[in-house]
Amino acid sequence: MKNILIINLRKLGDVFTTGHLITSLKAKYPSAKIHFLVYKESENAAALLADIFQVVAIDRKKMATLGSKKIFNKAFSIETLLDTFSVLPETFDLVINHSNDLVATLLTAYFSENSTDWAGIRFNSKDIVEYSGNWSVAYNDLSSEFANSYFNYVDLIHKIVGIPPSRQRSRLKDSQSHTKAWDGVLNKIRSENLSTSELKFIGISPFSSSDSKDIPLGCLEELFSQIYDDLNLFPILIIAPSAKERMAAEELNKRLGNGLVTVEADFLATTSILQQINFLVTCDSSIKHLADLNKVPLLEINYGVTSFSKQGPSSKNSLILCFNSNQALSQSQDIYASMKFSLDAIPHEHLHLGNGALFRTTCDSLGTKYEHVTGLLKIEQQVRYEMGRAIAFGLCNNVDIPRPHIAFCTGLEEILRTQANSFQFILKSILHLLRELPELETKNKRCETFISELSALFTNLSEDNLFSIPLIIWRTQLSLLSDNLFDNRKLFEKSIFELKNNCLKVDNFLRSIANNLDQQQEADLGRKYLSVL
Amino acid sequence: MEGAFSILRMRQMLETKRQSSQIEIKISKNGHKVPLLKGIHLHSIYDPIKEAEALIHRFDESIKEKKYFLILGLGFGYHIKALINKLHTMGDSDFKIIVIEPNKSLVDCFQDNFPAIENVTIFQAEQVSEIYAQRKVVDFLCHLPLVLAHPASLNLHDHYFKSFLSFSSDNSVGSVLSHMSKNETYQALQRIENSDFDIANIASSPSKLELGRSYFLLKAIDAMASMCREV
Numbered sequence: 025m026k027n028i029l030i031i032n033l034r035k036l037g038d039v040f041t042t043g044h045l046i047t048s049l050k051a052k053y054p055s056a057k058i059h060f061l062v063y064k065e066s067e068n069a070a071a072l073l074a075d076i077f078q079v080v081a082i083d084r085k086k087m088a089t090l091g092s093k094k095i096f097n098k099a100f101s102i103e104t105l106l107d108t109f110s111v112l113p114e115t116f117d118l119v120i121n122h123s124n125d126l127v128a129t130l131l132t133a134y135f136s137e138n139s140t141d142w143a144g145i146r147f148n149s150k151d152i153v154e155y156s157g158n159w160s161v162a163y164n165d166l167s168s169e170f171a172n173s174y175f176n177y178v179d180l181i182h183k184i185v186g187i188p189p190s191r192q193r194s195r196l197k198d199s200q201s202h203t204k205a206w207d208g209v210l211n212k213i214r215s216e217n218l219s220t221s222e223l224k225f226i227g228i229s230p231f232s233s234s235d236s237k238d239i240p241l242g243c244l245e246e247l248f249s250q251i252y253d254d255l256n257l258f259p260i261l262i263i264a265p266s267a268k269e270r271m272a273a274e275e276l277n278k279r280l281g282n283g284l285v286t287v288e289a290d291f292l293a294t295t296s297i298l299q300q301i302n303f304l305v306t307c308d309s310s311i312k313h314l315a316d317l318n319k320v321p322l323l324e325i326n327y328g329v330t331s332f333s334k335q336g337p338s339s340k341n342s343l344i345l346c347f348n349s350n351q352a353l354s355q356s357q358d359i360y361a362s363m364k365f366s367l368d369a370i371p372h373e374h375l376h377l378g379n380g381a382l383f384r385t386t387c388d389s390l391g392t393k394y395e396h397v398t399g400l401l402k403i404e405q406q407v408r409y410e411m412g413r414a415i416a417f418g419l420c421n422n423v424d425i426p427r428p429h430i431a432f433c434t435g436l437e438e439i440l441r442t443q444a445n446s447f448q449f450i451l452k453s454i455l456h457l458l459r460e461l462p463e464l465e466t467k468n469k470r471c472e473t474f475i476s477e478l479s480a481l482f483t484n485l486s487e488d489n490l491f492s493i494p495l496i497i498w499r500t501q502l503s504l505l506s507d508n509l510f511d512n513r514k515l516f517e518k519s520i521f522e523l524k525n526n527c528l529k530v531d532n533f534l535r536s537i538a539n540n541l542d543q544q545q546e547a548d549l550g551r552k553y554l555s556v557l
Numbered sequence: 558m559e560g561a562f563s564i565l566r567m568r569q570m571l572e573t574k575r576q577s578s579q580i581e582i583k584i585s586k587n588g589h590k591v592p593l594l595k596g597i598h599l600h601s602i603y604d605p606i607k608e609a610e611a612l613i614h615r616f617d618e619s620i621k622e623k624k625y626f627l628i629l630g631l632g633f634g635y636h637i638k639a640l641i642n643k644l645h646t647m648g649d650s651d652f653k654i655i656v657i658e659p660n661k662s663l664v665d666c667f668q669d670n671f672p673a674i675e676n677v678t679i680f681q682a683e684q685v686s687e688i689y690a691q692r693k694v695v696d697f698l699c700h701l702p703l704v705l706a707h708p709a710s711l712n713l714h715d716h717y718f719k720s721f722l723s724f725s726s727d728n729s730v731g732s733v734l735s736h737m738s739k740n741e742t743y744q745a746l747q748r749i750e751n752s753d754f755d756i757a758n759i760a761s762s763p764s765k766l767e768l769g770r771s772y773f774l775l776k777a778i779d780a781m782a783s784m785c786r787e788v
Binding site for chain 2: 082084085086087088089090091092093094095096097098099100101102103105106126127130131133134137138147149151
């Protein structure tokens with residue numbers, strides 16, 4: 025691999041997540057030049073990723089102005105974009121679409137035409153989206169269809185590209201002057217500290233781009249007070265250079281008697297700070313991803329605005345504390361307890377939360393996983409997540425569905441019964457479709473029946489229905505054939521058989537879980553019987 | 558062709574001479590040069606500097622928020638100097654000004670009588686479309702500059718500036734090609750030059766397949782423009 029192009033036209037946090045992929049690509053292809061195409065507003069963030077050969081930025085504002093104002097000839101839009109691309113090589117060995125938006129998908133089509141390989145999604149000449157593989161379907165369709173995802177985005181992009189995620193810390197550019205200045209500040213705090221053991225610095229980044237994701241000031245006040253009371257910990261407030269965050273920091277400082285240590289840092293300075301703190305508490309996705317790249321132990325505060333199953337931290341043992349909203353009660357106690365748990369000051373059995381639910385990033389043979397630690401959780405949801413994850417893995421990789429350990433729980437039998445009903449319905453629909461297919465060309469009425477049968481199949485797509493996974497994979501194949509169903513009838517028939525096989529695989533998998541549960545229950549009954557004896 | 562070109566040049570020279578003979582330079586009551594064109598004084602014959610300051614003062618609030626300024630009408634530049642003085646008093650030296658003036662003789666006369674002004678570029682063309690064909694002007698306009706009109710110039714060239722402000726570009730393939738450098742996309746567009754459609758509707762063109770990968774580039778450009786329209 026000589027030249028790799030990665031396209032990510034999303035926001036700052038998403039641009040940082042590409043850092044994981046860049047580290048992994050560099051580990052596998054050390055001599056490859058990685059070119060990173062982003063929008064201008066993310067250029068500075070992208071430039072922090074040290075393994076990049078060059079960042080190429082599209083001036084989206086300028087492109088939008090040129091393209092939307094009637095005074096400008098379209099030639100200037102073309103010339104401006106081509107000028108931006110002029111620094112890129114003519115061809116690439118691999119083009120990766122890491123943002124599934126329209127512009128990135130069109131540009132992937134543009135660049136991949138002259139390149140050896142591509143990954144993700146792109147348009148074909150019929151304006152239909154093409155997928156580089158089933159993992160691409162999982163990334164673009166499966167995870168976007170539902171609120172939660174079976175695999176996080178970092179894992180998915182690695183699976184799409186077909187490389188293992190590097191577990192190494194990503195190389196980030198930092199500023200030596202910032203690092204030196206910070207060293208001085210932290211040493212001064214250490215020297216003034218009364219604690220006998222080593223002082224741990226807790227970075228707290230409580231503000232984000234949206235008020236509904238911010239940690240409320242009242243909660244922060246309590247949290248800082250709790251940390252101040254702990255002689256082994258020292259809190260540092262990290263804010264972005266914005267008027268909104270500055271004002272909130274001033275208010276917090278006032279409430280805390282003007283003793284607050286606050287750092288106002290851009291991304292370059294934040295990188296230096298992250299390297300020197302021991303733990304980060306944050307609700308902001310950009311700083312979270314930056315810390316994740318640095319392998320800084322962190323606690324993400326999630327108020328349900330974004331799904332942590334999609335965009336949660338990848339580093340092992342990172343924590344995610346979930347609340348229903350940022351108005352939830354007893355947040356500060358839960359945050360403090362989770363933090364202490366991570367710093368090993370509280371054993372698992374002594375960790376009790378009020379309103380929050382705590383998850384931990386772990387890893388198994390399927391990839392990154394978010395394991396429930398403590399707090400409120402719908403057990404059925406967790407069971408469905410485990411089963412869905414295994415199914416998605418098996419179907420996307422075209423291998424047998426691996427069997428996760430599912431312990432018996434209330435509601436599990438009901439879940440399995442619902443799935444069995446879904447299977448019966450889908451199987452019936454598949455048979456109808458196969459029966460109608462040969463008649464399609466000749467009879468219009470048959471055509472209508474066929475289409476209504478087809479749409480009925482997709483009406484039951486939901487997170488609860490595990491058969492949605494093979495159906496969504498099939499839907500993407502269908503879209504590629506749909507421009508001419510009559511000519512593609514053979515391929516269509518083949519794809520229906522593939523769907524049927526995948527559904528059978530899922531059904532077998534669910535049956536094996538049911539059998540295993542029966543055995544578990546029998547064993548439990550046996551144990552109970554013996555204990556009575 | 559050479560003969561035709563010479564005649565065209567001769568005509569232009571004669572026109573310039575005719576226009577320049579129409580410009581008369583008067584001296585204001587307080588000793589400043591004021592051009593008189595077609596019987597119109599382009600600045601106050603009493604105090605052109607005070608008049609220019611008053612004009613700029615009306616835009617004080619808007620000026621604070623901008624770094625790019627488009628001035629319609631050159632005159633003898635008193636309003637431009639007033640704007641620059643205002644920007645300097647605001648502590649701003651990182652600004653850019655473009656002046657649009659249709660009268661070539663006035664530009665020549667101005668340049669003969671005054672030294673060049675910092676950060677100011679004058680664009681002169683008889684046809685409005687010639688102004689919009691210049692990449693530097695286009696790049697500048699993308700910064701959405703504050704437009705300041707010089708009232709006397711506006712009166713004098715009413716039709717010209719109205720056309721300038723309501724200009725609509727011809728986006729036929731031929732016109733797009735005439736504004737482009739010869740690159741891969743240029744060659745692709747040449748293949749469909751004779752098809753009669755607007756480039757903005759490229760997706761519905763039956764010739765789109767002939768564009769090769771440039772089709773995706775054009776669609777990406779259109780998608781970025783749509784984002785702005787949606788906003």
